[in-house]
Amino acid sequence: MKAVCWRGRASVEVETVPDPRILNPRDVILRVTSTAICGSDLHLYDNFIPTMMKGDILGHEFMGEVVEAGPEVRNVKTGDRVLVPFHISCGRCFSCSNQQWSLCDNTNPNAKLVEKIAGYSGAGIFGYSHLYGGYAGGQAEYVRVPMADVGALKVPESLTDEQALFLTDIFPTGYMAADNCEIRPGDTVAVWGAGPVGLFAAKSAWLLGAGRVIVIDSVAGRLRKAERDCKAETIDRREKDVLNTLDEMTAGRGPDSCIDAVGLEAHGATVVDHVLDRGMQMVGMQSDRPPVLRETILACRKGGVVSIPGVYGGLVDKFPIGSAFAKALTLKMGQTHVHRYLRPLLARVEKGEIDPSFVISHRLRLADAPSAYRNFRDRKDEYIKCVLKP
Amino acid sequence: MPGTLLKVAAKSAAGPDSGLARAADRYLPPTPTNVSDAERVVSLGVGGALLLNALAGKHLNLLSGLAGGYLLYRAATGHCPGYQALGLSFANGTGPATAVAAGAGVKVEHGVTVNAPVEEVYRRWRDFERLPDFMTHLQSVKVHDDKKSTWTARAPAGMTVRWEAEVVTDTPNQVIAWRSLPGSDVDTAGSVHFRMAPAGRGTEVRVSLKFDPPGGKFGSFVARLFGENPDQQVRGDLRRFKQLVETGETPTVEGQSHGRR
Numbered sequence: 001m002k003a004v005c006w007r008g009r010a011s012v013e014v015e016t017v018p019d020p021r022i023l024n025p026r027d028v029i030l031r032v033t034s035t036a037i038c039g040s041d042l043h044l045y046d047n048f049i050p051t052m053m054k055g056d057i058l059g060h061e062f063m064g065e066v067v068e069a070g071p072e073v074r075n076v077k078t079g080d081r082v083l084v085p086f087h088i089s090c091g092r093c094f095s096c097s098n099q100q101w102s103l104c105d106n107t108n109p110n111a112k113l114v115e116k117i118a119g120y121s122g123a124g125i126f127g128y129s130h131l132y133g134g135y136a137g138g139q140a141e142y143v144r145v146p147m148a149d150v151g152a153l154k155v156p157e158s159l160t161d162e163q164a165l166f167l168t169d170i171f172p173t174g175y176m177a178a179d180n181c182e183i184r185p186g187d188t189v190a191v192w193g194a195g196p197v198g199l200f201a202a203k204s205a206w207l208l209g210a211g212r213v214i215v216i217d218s219v220a221g222r223l224r225k226a227e228r229d230c231k232a233e234t235i236d237r238r239e240k241d242v243l244n245t246l247d248e249m250t251a252g253r254g255p256d257s258c259i260d261a262v263g264l265e266a267h268g269a270t271v272v273d274h275v276l277d278r279g280m281q282m283v284g285m286q287s288d289r290p291p292v293l294r295e296t297i298l299a300c301r302k303g304g305v306v307s308i309p310g311v312y313g314g315l316v317d318k319f320p321i322g323s324a325f326a327k328a329l330t331l332k333m334g335q336t337h338v339h340r341y342l343r344p345l346l347a348r349v350e351k352g353e354i355d356p357s358f359v360i361s362h363r364l365r366l367a368d369a370p371s372a373y374r375n376f377r378d379r380k381d382e383y384i385k386c387v388l389k390p
Numbered sequence: 391m392p393g394t395l396l397k398v399a400a401k402s403a404a405g406p407d408s409g410l411a412r413a414a415d416r417y418l419p420p421t422p423t424n425v426s427d428a429e430r431v432v433s434l435g436v437g438g439a440l441l442l443n444a445l446a447g448k449h450l451n452l453l454s455g456l457a458g459g460y461l462l463y464r465a466a467t468g469h470c471p472g473y474q475a476l477g478l479s480f481a482n483g484t485g486p487a488t489a490v491a492a493g494a495g496v497k498v499e500h501g502v503t504v505n506a507p508v509e510e511v512y513r514r515w516r517d518f519e520r521l522p523d524f525m526t527h528l529q530s531v532k533v534h535d536d537k538k539s540t541w542t543a544r545a546p547a548g549m550t551v552r553w554e555a556e557v558v559t560d561t562p563n564q565v566i567a568w569r570s571l572p573g574s575d576v577d578t579a580g581s582v583h584f585r586m587a588p589a590g591r592g593t594e595v596r597v598s599l600k601f602d603p604p605g606g607k608f609g610s611f612v613a614r615l616f617g618e619n620p621d622q623q624v625r626g627d628l629r630r631f632k633q634l635v636e637t638g639e640t641p642t643v644e645g646q647s648h649g650r651r
């Protein structure tokens with residue numbers, strides 16, 4: 001089969017590799033019908049997540065048709081069209097039983113590695129480095145899905161692939177980011193990043209009762225999208241000082257909650273900041289660039305919530321813990337518990353409350369992956385979300 | 391825990407597994423740790439300050455830039471080329487605290503919490519013939535009666551180590567203890583305790599194993615039974631036990647597809 005393989009920094013290739021096969025009783029094999037490139041994939045592409053190996057198959061947002069099912073899989077059968085959460089969860093451990101699915105105790109075969117870094121390991125993730133289990137991803141013609149009896153969800157006939165696909169990751173991610181904000185009616189929610197996750201967070205903030213949604217970015221096409229499709233007010237951070245503008249917009253209160261939908265590759269507020277943060281990243285003093293994290297903490301109102309769906313992988317410098325403490329902020333973060341949101345959000349899509357396909361900017365072939373990665377990373381040509389058709 | 395944090399910075403997550411070690415090697419130069427944790431913290435602080443000075447100063451100060459970079463390297467990797475050249479090492483002890491090699495034997499103790507009722511967890515462990523499902527160094531266990539069984543463990547070069555074991559304590563849902571009988575290749579004893587964890591958190595399983603090989607052969611016997619690190623082996627066994635009881639399988643990526651390595 002053909003698969004998108006990681007070859008090193010800023011290099012992916014579509015290679016011919018052996019077809020996947022069933023390895024465990026709860027596995028299924030899917031013929032992938034649609035797959036997407038995520039902002040998280042860019043962290044791998046830019047080589048910020050350690051333990052990638054040449055030849056690793058990428059991709060954690062995918063759906064497809066079941067072509068083979070292991071003996072323990074009874075919820076789906078050959079021929080079913082299913083979608084699959086980006087993280088693999090057993091459904092039976094303490095974490096899964098407590099709705100903290102992305103923290104599953106059992107699905108990372110390399111948990112030992114993570115334990116050295118974090119103490120304890122969360123779930124394995126498709127196509128997301130050996131630290132996250134080394135599972136082959138779904139930017140391929142076929143993919144092996146472990147624990148499919150818990151993960152794979154049959155998609156209703158009435159929905160197209162494009163309407164269902166983002167339930168695997170970015171829609172639940174934006175939704176959980178907003179859910180973590182514990183929004184009360186009338187709240188102002190500020191979202192850093194107008195990428196797919198930021199856009200879904202903005203939409204979800206409305207669904208959860210926000211009174212006002214403000215989106216911050218510097219890419220004009222994305223800000224337009226936030227205004228048009230997410231009814232957000234926007235701040236172009238190249239034109240305005242973000243902290244002052246938010247303070248003015250909220251008449252000196254600050255946003256009730258702030259969402260960091262950017263993560264470890266954020267651009268600094270000033271050129272000097274950016275060069276310093278990058279420099280420290282290069283010499284290994286910090287693995288992540290935290291300018292957005294710092295800004296969310298400084299901007300948030302007293303007693304508010306900072307919600308962090310943006311991915312961080314290691315250490316940062318100058319984390320304003322004193323400001324967070326002084327304002328008694330709540331910080332919430334982590335990989336999304338997709339299984340927790342899957343069915344309720346699917347129901348919202350079926351009822352027509354939201355059509356997730358609004359984020360799609362490009363529809364391409366699997367073979368186009370190398371240029372799609374490059375253009376998405378460079379924010380070229382208003383690339384917002386690429387769907388690949390194997 | 392500065393030591394732990396620095397290990398993060400150093401991406402020192404490489405385990406002995408070859409493929410992973412190779413991947414991690416790209417981030418972690420294969421150099422021995424010979425700088426203590428405390429000293430690494432100091433290196434990190436001073437190195438960072440020097441480097442920032444060099445970057446931010448009015449005049450680019452190449453010397454302090456280089457010195458800063460050098461100290462950061464020490465901090466991040468725990469390796470000092472200077473110390474190595476002098477044949478010195480001040481690294482903190484790295485041995486697992488619980489694998490106490492005392493006199494003639496080795497003792498390993500570990501615990502794991504399994505999200506299942508204590509009856510089920512006890513029953514699964516008491517089924518000795520299925521122990522090799524999660525104790526990967528075991529080749530087989532043959533049960534003769536309530537008390538007696540024969541255990542065969544894998545050793546390098548296709549060899550095996552065998553011992554006759556006897557159950558000395560068996561209190562259902564609480565404890566199982568066993569020991570090898572005289573005349574075995576190895577003297578070993580072990581116990582596993584089961585206890586209900588608080589408020590529906592499943593069952594706490596605590597294992598204690600002890601090996602007392604015949605005099606003189608200690609090193610080779612333990613190495614045969616457990617590979618390099620008995621502590622790691624037991625941790626791994628318990629992890630697999632939990633995975634099997636909770637999910638019915640052990641997660642794996644062995645045998646999946648990938649592109650050119």
Ligand SMILES: NC(=O)c1ccc[n+]([C@@H]2O[C@H](COP(=O)([O-])OP(=O)(O)OC[C@H]3O[C@@H](n4cnc5c(N)ncnc54)[C@H](O)[C@@H]3O)[C@@H](O)[C@H]2O)c1
Pocket residue numbers: 038039040041042043169170173192193194195196197198216217218219222237261262263264265266267268269291292308309310311334335336384
């Ligand atoms: N927690 C999870 O489970 C989860 C799931 C999916 C994605 N993510 C993470 O969410 C983040 C966003 O994902 P995405 O797909 O939208 O990525 P993306 O790369 O498309 O979007 C990031 C956006 O942030 C903007 N940005 C950069 N610096 C900024 C700054 N200083 N201020 C404001 N905006 C800035 C960029 O211009 C870009 O539009 C990534 O870190 C991704 O890894 C997390």
Ligand SMILES: [Zn+2]
Pocket residue numbers: 038039040041060061086169170
């Ligand atoms: Zn993603």
Ligand SMILES: [Zn+2]
Pocket residue numbers: 089090091092093094095096097103104105106
């Ligand atoms: Zn689980």
